[in-house]
Amino acid sequence: MxxxxxxxxxxxxxxxxxxxxxxxxxxxxxxxxxxxxxxAVAANELMSMFGSLMPRVIHDPEVRYYILYGVDQLLVYDADMDRLRLTTIEEVANIVFNST
Incomplete structure (x- = not known):
């Protein structure tokens, strides 16, 4: 939606x-x-970068892994490896539920 x-x-x-x-x-x-x-400095930078979209950003405590979600897709990013993947919520749910 x-x-x-x-x-x-x-x-x-x-x-x-x-x-x-x-x-x-x-x-x-x-x-x-x-x-x-x-x-705190990193969180401030994230807020500056995304502004009102900040609730659409998920990250780990070490600010290495990020998930940003848009309307149609998720962007999953590993800052250390500089690896990025676009995916869907359905694909992530399938991976999570099929790995247990």
Whole structure:
């Protein structure tokens, strides 16, 4: 269902570079600051990058793995490996439920 807010077309190259940069700065921050401080900085960068779309972004505590969801697809990204995959909710559900 299109809610009028969720983007139909994800700007993949821009998203990929932004997320990779956030992960890089997070890792650099860990060299001199506490994990909590670095996470707060990374979370602030995510909010700046996505604004009102931030609820559409899921990430792990180390800001390495991301899932962004749009109307028709999910973007799954690993910032360390710079691997990206577009998929559907149905495909993810099938993988999760068939792996148990």
């Amino acid at each position: 299109d809610d009028g807010i969720t983007p139909r077309d994800l700007k993949i190259d821009m998203i990929r570079e932004g997320l990779k940069g956030i992960r890089k700065r997070y890792l650099e921050c860990l060299a001199s600051k506490k994990r909590e401080v670095c996470y």
